[in-house]
Amino acid sequence: MVSKPLGKNTLGQMMCRLSRMANLSQIYTNHCIRAIAITTLSDVGFETRPIMTVSGHRNESSVRCYVSDTTAVQKRQMSEALSDLTTLRTK
Secondary structure, three states: OOOOOOOOOHOOOOOOHHHHHHHOOOOOOHHHHHHHHHHHHHHHOOOOHHHHHHHHOOHHHHHHHHOOOOOHHHHHHHHHHHHHHHHHHHH
């Protein structure tokens, strides 16, 4: 078998094809992976500039579109704090 480079269309559809083959609950795109990577890097503490070197973004505002101000961990902690408060008031 001879190896040959993958074309743009093949790469562009790779995640969709893999999602279908794996019977995932949703179809993922290459952009989904990019967004997840940027969000994860931000959540673990990397600043915008180093993320830009990996993502290829040219300005910081583009990266900020992917990054929420509140991480999933923070949301969970806030939810638990509010639940605790509600539980204390009903006792």
